[in-house]
Amino acid sequence: MKKYSNTNENNLQSERLKFSFFPGCSLKASGHENTMSLLKFCDSVNIEVKELEDWNCCGSSSAHSIDFDVAEKLPMRNISLAPKGIPLLIACPSCLIRIKSMYLKIKEDKALKQEYENLWGKPFDEDLEIIHFFEIFNRIRLEDYIDHPREKLKKIKVAVYYGCMLSMPPALRFENDYSGIMEKTLGKLGAEIIYYGYENRCCGTYLSVAKPQLAQKVVTQIVSKAMEAGAECLVTACSMCHLNLEIRCGLKDPIPVLHFSELLSMALGAKDQKKWFPRHIVDPVPLLKKRGLLTS
């Protein structure tokens, strides 16, 4: 396959991917460093990302828990805002499940489709693609954008953490399965993958607020199992998991938790880490310096 580098001249040869982007409340309001590094990454692999205009909360865990009607309408409106012909990119696992399962439900239900059209005054887009950030790796080849990829992450020992990302509800069980995608991608970029058996243990989501002791027990178990297995850091693709792993870990000296997008961007040569890392509760800078991934 022809190798493309990220120069203007060669960009003309590879088709620029275009996505509309649904950040969701977690990325927008508490995981700024996740959003910044994610957008940076997209830019460095020649992907154009445009935030979905005036998007609203997907309903999160709360709407479907106590108000079915609102739980249907919140994702419905987001679907109605998505521009035609451009895949809708979602980075939060929970938002993805809410929006995608609602989309599939409308697709199969005539009455619901009618309700959708009455509510939002436009036809339902039967061909809208709703994809998770992971799906990008099925559409681009990282090698096309990096020389010597295996040297980039300098054998940093990472334990990947998916949380509930891999546990799809039955309605989505025939959709793409993302098992192994972080291991494969980070491994390809020169990280050493540490397996610890808790990759898809739920982080507790809102129990972190309503039942902190329960969340703390699970989070501490996840982090300590990763540490026992020899990991130097955890890497997660969910902004909310990231927060829970940081604030609910009961260990005295836990390993840092990085966003998947941060490591990706760094491997692709991003230089704006100074905006991301001060937002981490467990400072990853000493580790990254030790590994030679950060210089100053």
Added chain:
Amino acid sequence: MITLGNDQDEFADEIKATSGINFSACLHCQSCTNGCPFIEGMDYAPNAVLRLVQLGLEETALKCSTIWICVGCNTCSSYCPMAIDIPAVMDGLRHKAIEKGVKIAEPDVLSFHNEVLNTVKKYGRTHKLEIMMRYKLKKMDLFSDMGVGLRMLKKRKLDLTPSKIQDKKAIEKIFKHK
């Protein structure tokens, strides 16, 4: 001895209708229960809740803590050999518990959900700081967990002002019946 409810089928049918899930297929293999990360906080195991509903034990099912502790992480449903959407059944039971006005086993969880939806109704998006403050005020417990809150503020994990949507009418439409 288990005393069956009088209208056992009726209750099961109601929950099937509310949740849209047919849980009669449950084999009680307990895969869900074995996989559940939060089983410790529950009074009934997930499959036991399905059994309560099958047996028509309405009051026990609606008053149990399990339906509130379940966060819907889908670990159970992805393990389930019969592909039963167990978290969706829990959703149905929560709705029924609110509708029937039974005593809620985990009022803190319900209060949290209410605060989340309050901010979504106001701004179209969640506002974490306001959710936390109101939740804590309601609980009359401002000081536990203060350290975590302060660390989050210091690291700018909690935006002070909410992120709002422009189209307020759309949000009114969504929350119309409320």
